[in-house]
Amino acid sequence: MIEPVTDLAPITALGGTVPRSEIFGALTLSENAGLALASLALRKDQEMPKPFGLPLPEVGKAVSMGGLAAFWTGRGQWMIEAAGRGETDFAAALKAEVPKACVSEQTDGWVAFDIASTQGAAPIEALMARLVNLDSTGFGPGCATRTGLEHMSVFVIRRSEDRLTVMGMRTFADALWHALAVTARRLDD
Amino acid sequence: MLIPHPLLGLRDSQEFTYFGDASLMWRPDPEAPEAEAAFCEYVFLRDNPAGVHRELWFHEQGDRSWLVVTRDTTTHEILGAELASDVKGAAQ
Amino acid sequence: MTRLSGGLIDRSRPLNFTFNGISYTGFEGDTLASALLANGVQLMGRSFKYHRPRGVFAAGSEEPNAMVELRTGARQEPNTRATVTELFEGLTARSQNHMGPLHRDFLAVNDLLSPFFAAGFYYKTFMWPKAFWEKLYEPAIRKAAGLGSLSMLPDPDDYDKGFLHCDLLVIGAGAAGLAAALAAGRAGAEVILADEDFALGGRLVMEGDLLDEALATGWVATVKAELESLPNVRIMTRTTVFGVYDHGIFGAVERVSDHLPTPGDKVRQTLWRITAKRTVLAAGATERHMPFADNDRPGVMLAGAMRAYANRWAASPVKRDDDAIAIFTNGDDGHRTALDLIAKGAKVLGVIDTRETAPKFGDYEVFAGATVTGTKGRLGLTSIEITRGGRSEWHSVGALGIAGGWNPNVHLASHHRGRPVWNERLLAFVPSPDGPKGLIPAGAAAGKGGTAEALEDGMAAAIKALAELEISAAEISLPKAENASAEQVAFWHVPGQKRAWVDFQNDVTVKDIALAHRENMTPVEHLKRWTTLGMATDQGKTSNVSALAVMAELTGKSIPETGTTMFRPPYTGVSLAVLGGGDSGPLFRPRRLTPTHHWAAAQGAEFVEVGPWMRAQYFPRKGEMQWRESVDREVLAVRAGVGLCDVTTLGKIDVQGPDAGEFLNRIYANMMGTLKVGKVRYGLMLREDGHAYDDGTCARMGEDHYVVTTTTANAGLVYRQMEFAHQCLWPDLDVQLISTTDAWAQIAVAGPKSRALLSRIVDDFDLSNEAFPFMSCAALTICNGLRARLFRISFSGELAYELAVPARYGHALMARLMEMGADLGVTPYGTEALAVLRIEKGHAAGAELNGQTTAQMLGLGKMVSVKKDSIGAVMSRREGLAADTRRLVGFRSADPQTQIMAGSHLFPEGAEQNMATDQGWITSACYSPHMKGYIALGLLEDGAARLGEVVVAANPLEGQAMKLEVVSAHFVDPEGGRLRD
Structure with a gap:
């Protein structure tokens, strides 16, 4: 348990005091309010860093190590994730780790919805086919990309065969949850 | 259309925003004696050929890279795509 | 009942339905058309222009005649083809385009007036007087013409969309398509097999031909089972691939629940965007007819359709079992229909073959070298006139099948300006070799319509396509099949004086084509638009080639010289609802909510859409009767005390x-x-x-x-x-x-008491004017440790700050500021007050930054640095812009209580109001509670030099004009002292 840094009480992107979670047949959709995010962009001629020992992934890929993870967002740019640290100043911690790089706090720039399947890859891939124009067979575990979803810009990260994370801009959280939930419900029908 | 992104491979054109003639990358020298005329041409006069065209596409719902795409405007055949920063970097 | 034996209907599952209020029974597996035929119903509708009685003509999506209004209430759907409407329990359908009962349509008078309704009639007749077109002619014509009617109620169903990717898309699941999918599926390729029908098999299940010496249905079932077992194969029935787009992208509509009484929890239809590396187009072929006099009566249909109804649906085309059936053909294919009908026990009069040396394949009469030259039967065929060697005789028949040859379905292969190529041996257009890249036509769609050759061709196409992807696919063992004899001669229509329909759906006859020719509308694109031939829901699938042949005959050109019209998506009609894919009502587009949205909603705020954002517009309090009261109160509270506004949207x-x-x-x-x-x-x-x-x-x-x-x-x-x-x-x-727009919640804290309020929440931070003057910024902590950013900036002209915190704390911060500022009179304000505050201060915003203004016009000319280059600097100095004298100034109405309209144009007092005297316009206007009157900002020629002058603001659209005094744009604190205090 991390000590609260303030006497203000945060709310989740969906406006709740606790993260939302809902089950649709084989799929469970969960708001991940604890995820800290910081963008990392290399300066010109900067060597590839290994923040917290994390090897930064190649184009279109994601890596994870303990509670830390990273995915590629552009040439020389990554998003670094830290589980359970959403209320800390993770950007400052990252900046201290790679002082030369450009680091921006992105924790509340995005809402992360984790989608888990109890029946393997098929429900995950069926959901993806309704929402994002990505070839799900070529988008296996360890793949990450940014794309469009119902006119919104999202990051899609395939954590494993049966787990997917969709991140959308935080202010679109309600609309993104709606899109995911309606689709998951229809797959269940 | 599918755009052959130099880093990400084939991506649907729905992820991109189209910007037309790649000559926009070549901003005139503001110090040149005829700068105003050169800027008028740069801003207002664009080629719009029926055939092979080099044009700018912004991967707005992707890695936010600007690409120079070479496309035949009569067939939509895409002959190549490069990162605009590489094109500019090579020229500089 | 004229139900035959056999067929792919489930007789253990009867289904009740009504047509024009009369109850009938069909079976699962029936279409509405097959069920009506099996119930002896031939008359299914009235034609578009002449209101001629019409029956079903085809057995698939190419149907021109049998269109009905399906269902009732909000789900009522006009122009539904009975031939592709699957029967379900309780189905209700009505015929359309008639006044009064179907068998006694009062508008059938149009048929008697037909000499006046020839092609081009509307263009020529309703030209004068011009004003009558919009008010009289068009509404009257629209009422008389057109087909079914809409329910005029909102669509109650949901629609969906999706994206699929594959190595090989196989369009059509007939002989060629099944062979292609099986070969590719076994090779491990990602395969999508799509067919518009609800059953697999295509013509295989509509013919009596044998595969491995058994009915083809057995082989189709075996292949289906194997394809279903392959994880890399996706079978999509009820799915029409309607368009080909660049680089292997296809549009397809899956009719998910059109075959059910109501969709229930399902969506009605899904729009799929399919990205395929390669495609096999196995879309089959469509039969054509040969126009002759009065060829449009119910009971006259395509011979191949007749065969399909008999074989697949066990439905006979006649009203009574003892009615005879005749076939009119120009080749061997018509004889197949006769044989299949005889095998099913139907009564066949014989085959009328245009060839002098017509073959005979069985025990039926052959009328060699003969044609059909007339028909009788007002509401259904009763007899036909057969003419041979100049001698005519009438024969009693209840149905007539026409076999004029088969046109490969080249549509999708022609969507990229691939012009189909005439094949003289097949007497048909086949796909162009320069059609869409990566698309390989196969089977009947490629002119290889024999069962054996279609199977071979489909398999070969799949192997070739996969080889291009470096996937090696082996040959599969195909069932033993034959190619039915397809000998035929070029015979396009039976010449005569009476009307012979070419395009049934648009009531276009051979005479209309002749008229078009006489009026020089000979190019096919002109022919189409002049006569409407090939338009509407069927897009002339059964008529186009025959029409080209007639035109070619008239011009003395060959058919390939005459050419086809351009093929464009969609292949068959696609509803706008599915193209919308569910984006309707409040879900039309996604909405962005600010970090304090829920807080504002709890305060009873009114919201306004600002692009995708929902922003609090104002916060009404109890007793406030209209929005201005709330807004005026909010503005005054900021000027006198302190106000809070969520500005995260910046x-x-x-x-x-x-x-x-x-x-x-x-x-x-x-x-x-x-x-x-x-x-x-x-x-x-x-x-x-x-x-x-x-x-x-x-x-x-x-x-x-x-x-x-x-x-x-x-x-x-x-x-x-x-x-x-x-x-x-x-x-x-x-x-x-x-x-980082979303990452930080940003709240404007504005007003003379803003410093006092902020001092209560910052952690050890000196807010004094000396330590943190106007235009300062800092990272700090607030509320016992929360990281925040503070900016001392002002949009209102008052002492003001903007405070940013991680977005998740925005809600609590707003609540905390409200709580801590209660004694200071803290007031939340919305976008209306924000706008009033900035107009009072003379700040430019969206209405001034409208893309037509320069820095100079906005009074910001000095900001364009001449010491450096920047985007737009060079061009901002060009003569046309630099010489523009319009300047942003303020205005007050002579009568402070008269509203000023933004958008009004400005003229000198007493001047005539026209373009030449126009001196600018009002950009923004509001009621200013500070000035206690209406004020405005606007751009006025020489504005800076005209303070104190009176000008006229005119709104010619409303006939309004009012006098305004030109004043400084800064209505509040022009010296700017307040924001620096």
Whole structure:
């Protein structure tokens, strides 16, 4: 348990005091309010860093190590994730780790919805086919990309065969949850 | 259309925003004696050929890279795509 | 009942339905058309123009005649083809396009008036008087013509969309398509097999031909089972691939629940965008007819359709079992129908074959060298006239099948300007070799319609397609099959004086084509538009080639010289609802909610859409009767005390790196690189053409770190423009950009008591004017440790700050500020008060930054630095812009209580009001509670020099004109003392 840094009480992107979670047949959709995010962009001629020992992934890929993870967002740019640290100043911690790089706090720039399947890859891939124009067979575990979803810009990260994370801009959280939930419900029908 | 992104491979054109003639990358020298005329041409006069065209596409719902795409405007055949920063970097 | 034996219907599952209020029974597996035929119903509708009685003509999606209004209430759907409507329990359908009962249509008078309704009639007749067109002619014509009617109720169903990717898309699941899918599926390729039908098999299940010496249904079932067992194969029935787009992208509609009484929890239809590396087009072929006199009576249909109804649906085309059936053909294919009907026990009069040396394949009469030259039967065929060697005789028949040859379904292969090619041996157009890249036509669609050759061709096409993808596919063992004899001669229509229909759906006859020819509408594209041939829901699938042949005959050109019209998507009609894919009502587009949205909603705020954002517009209090009361109160509260407004919607862009200052110097018209750490500067961006683009603030948070803000409307565009400048213009600069708009909740704290309020929540931070003067910024902590950013900037002209915290705390921060500021009279304010405050202060916003104004016009000319280059700097100095004397000034109405309309144009007092005397316009207007009257901002020629003058603001659209006094744009604190205190 991390000590609260303030006497203000945060709310989740969906406006709740606790993260939302809902089950649709084989799929469970969960708001991940604890995820800290910081963008990392290399300066010109900067060597590839290994923040917290994390090897930064190649184009279109994601890596994870303990509670830390990273995915590629552009040439020389990554998003670094830290589980359970959403209320800390993770950007400052990252900046201290790679002082030369450009680091921006992105924790509340995005809402992360984790989608888990109890029946393997098929429900995950069926959901993806309704929402994002990505070839799900070529988008296996360890793949990450940014794309469009119902006119919104999202990051899609395939954590494993049966787990997917969709991140959308935080202010679109309600609309993104709606899109995911309606689709998951229809797959269940 | 599918755009052959130099880093990400084939991506649907729905992820991109189209910007037309790649000559926009070549901003005139503001110090040149005829700068105003050169800027008028740069801003207002664009080629719009029926055939092979080099044009700018912004991967707005992707890695936010600007690409120079070479496309035949009569067939939509895409002959190549490069990162605009590489094109500019090579020229500089 | 005229139900035959056999067929793919499930007799253990009867289904009740009604047509024009009469109850009938069909079986599962029936279409509405097959069930009606099996119930002896031939008359299914009235024609478009002449209201002629019509029956079903085809057995698939090419149907021109049998269109019905399906279902009732909100789900009522006009122009539904009975031939592709699957029967379900309780189905209700009505015929359309008639006044009074179907068998006694009062509008059938149009048929008697037909000499007046020839092609081009409307174009020629309703030209005069011109005004009558809109008010009289068009409404009357629309009422009389057209087909079914809409329910006029909102669509109650849901629609969906989706995206699929595959190695091989196989369009059509007939002989060629099944062979292709099986070969590719076994090779392990990702395969999608799509067919518009609800059953697999295509013509295989409509013919009596044998595969491996058994009915083809057995082989189809075996293949289906194997394909279903392969994880790499996706079978999509009830799915029409309707269009080919660039680079292997296809549009398809899956009719998910059209075959059910109601969709229940399912969506009605799904729009699929399929990206395929390669495609096999196995879309089959469509039969054509040979026009002859009065060839449009119910009971006259395509011979292949007749065969399909008999074999697949066990339905006979006649009203009574003892009615005879005749076949009219120009080749061997018509004889197949006769044989299949005889095998099913139907009574066949014989085959009328246009060939002098017609073959005979069985025990039926052959009328060699004969044609059909007339028909009788008002509501259904009763007899036909057969003419042979100049001698005619009438024969009693209840149905007539026409076999004029088969046209390969070249449509999808022709969507990329692939012009189909005439094949003289097949007497048909086949797909062009330069059709869409990666699409290989196969089977009947490629002119290889024999069962054996279609199977072979489909398999070969799949192997070839996969080889191009470096996937090696082996040959599969195909069932033993034959190619039925397809000998035929070119015979296009039976000449005669009476009307012979070419296009049934649009009531276009051979005579109309002749008229078009006489009036020089000979090119096919003109022919189509002059006669409407090939338009509407069937797009002339059964008529186009016959029409071309008639025109070719008239012009003396060959058919290939005559050519086809351009093929365009969709292949068959696609509903707008499915193209919308469920984006309707409040879900029309996604909405963005500010971090304090839920807080504002709990306060009873009224919201307004600002682009995708929902913003609090004002916060009504009990007893406030109309919005102005709330807004005036909010404005005065800011001027007198302190107000709070969520300004998160302003774009925020982090600019970092050693060259950040230089980069910003080039982006902004004014100097930014000299900004000191801890300071904020107002910034103006120009477009490269020299006009003002966007404004905002730029705060230097650290040596290499700036935070740029943009207007709400331009947030995405400015970010894109900055990326353009970074990547396309100056990639050599070491700078990085990232949007942080959503990451930080930003709240404006404005008013003389704002410092007092903030001092209660900051942690050990000196807010005094000396320590933190106007245009300062700092990172600090508030509320016992929360990281925050504070900017001392003002949009209202009052002492003001903007405070940013991580977005999740925005809600609590707003509540805390309200709680801590209760004794200071703290008041939340919305976008209306925000706008009034800035108009009172004379700040430019969206209405002034409208893309037509320059920095100079806005009174910001001095901001365009001449010491450096920046985007738009050179062009801002060009003569046309520099010489523009219009300036932003303020206005007060002579009568303070008369509202000023934004958009009004400005004229000198007493001058005539026209373009020449126009001196500018009102950009923004509001009621100012501070001034206790209506005020406005606007652009006026020589405005700066005309303070005190009176001008006229005119709104010619409403006939309004009012006198305004020209004043300074700064209605509040023109010296700017308040915001610096």
